[in-house]
Amino acid sequence: MISVRLTGIQKSFSRGAPVLRDINLEVPAGAFYTLVGPSGCGKSTILNLVAGFERPTAGEILLNGEIVNDRSPKERGAAMVFQSYALYPHLDVYRNIAFPLQVAGVGKGEIDARVREIAARLEIDRFLDRKPRDLSGGQRQRVALGRALVRRTKLCLFDEPLSNLDPSLRELMRGEIKRLHEEGDSTYLYVTHDQVEALTMSDQMVVLESGVVQQVAPPREVYKRPANMFVAGFIGSPRINLVRAGTVRIPEGMIGGREVVVGVRPEDVFVGGGEVPEGGMRGRVYVAEPMGASTWVTLEIAGERVIGHASADFIPRSGAEAWARLALERVLFFDPRTTKRIPR
């Protein structure tokens, strides 16, 4: 197992604004960390710095407590799965997986045993003599995983490995990768722009925006107690409602006269028709989206849109009257100037 530590990392390329500004991050050995954020937030750059493809402009990268800034990717010894899979097109599946072992000078017999073992584990043992071009996207993805895992390195880097798969395959592979991490003893550093991957797979999420770490916390914590309005808006689907305090009715005692932005997750807003219950607010239906198990209803309340959920059989027309009631115990407050969450 390998621990990863980044201290004061800055990175700028020859032209343009800095990509990373003062990144401090500690990944304990054996953990599964996801780096998540919108495109251009610097998450892939962090991975390239750890792999050794790029050098930081300032700051230090430590693996197991040793500074590795000057070490080549080979000396750092991480394995990596790429977004495009980057399989070697002229080699068949067997040789693709065997390649890192051959380069390392592992004996033929051991190579064969390890390639066949990992191929069986990933259920690609039937394709060993095929070339990558004869495989489907999902199979290529498994070959790429196999090539990384066959080395049994203690640090695996993933650069959006599932983003080229269709949704059902992505769901399947999410579970597979999580299992592989639990079976082995490697540290996984996983870059994604998909919040579902980050929420479902990782021990800790690192949310990034514009080269700055916004929050590092377990997924459940990031979801329940986002550090600021950016994190609150980025994680969760449908998006969290962020509205002025005047729009929704909040008991005066909860905010104590301060000016706040109210954040409330759509699943904490209950919507219904008919008589307005105690603590409910009246609004007009902007649009209703039946989801099968329930219905997402967007209401217009005092000029702002608030999305909430209703029972599956409540499917109002647009423009109809409806009410919304908040689960007050789960409402979040943010400082409108700093955008930070105000602890309650």
Next chain:
Amino acid sequence: MKRLGLALAVAVVVLFCAGPFLWQVLTSLRPEGDLTSLDFPRSLTLESYRSVLTGRPFARSVLNSFIVASATTVTSLFFGATAAFALAKLELRGRSFFLGMALLASMFPGVAVVSPLYLAVRALGLRDHLLGLVLPYTTFALPMAVWILTGFFRAIPDEIYRAAIIDGCSPFQAFRRIMLPLAAPGLGTTAILLFISSWNEFLYALALTSSARARTVPVAIGLFGGDHKEPWGEIAAASVIAMLPVILVALIFQRWIVSGITTSAEKR
């Protein structure tokens, strides 16, 4: 009807491109007295071929050309491929400057540099020597190789190179085991172009050789003419013979090009 039209159009194009060559083949087979007639010859003879190959040191010239063109191609391809890989995939300072210089060097007209080259080759004692042709030929072939191959190496995704590096390769191992096989179509294309341009080169060969010892095919054919008449039949026979190695080389490297096309396409 449509097919007939297409076939006709293809026939016209083929005839237009191959016409002069076919005419040359025909000329090489005409008997001596029939050379300048435009009719289809009444009889064919291999006399011109016999006299080119026995009456002149032409076989020697073909061998010279083959050695010079092969040596130039191999040298330029080796250094060209390593340089092009470095320019395309490694972080080097001033690589666009270097590429610009390579392009510039390959654009110099031969006439402009032939005299200094002559002096340099003479100073090295390589005049009328095959090595004295390979070196000057490399001066134009190498920049051309660098320029063309850089494009081919650039077309290989960066992630493939990075995958090789992360899999434990040194840059040179990544070059030899991954990048070079993937650049095979580029190597094939470049090899054909280099071989043909060295094979056909006339100016340097004329200036830098003085005897049959090092004379190459284009110069040898150019010097066929005597004081009183041009031996058209022999010239035709010689040029037909001179085409054969080029066709052979093109066929060999064409396989690389095709095999490369089928191994590429790493996505989808």
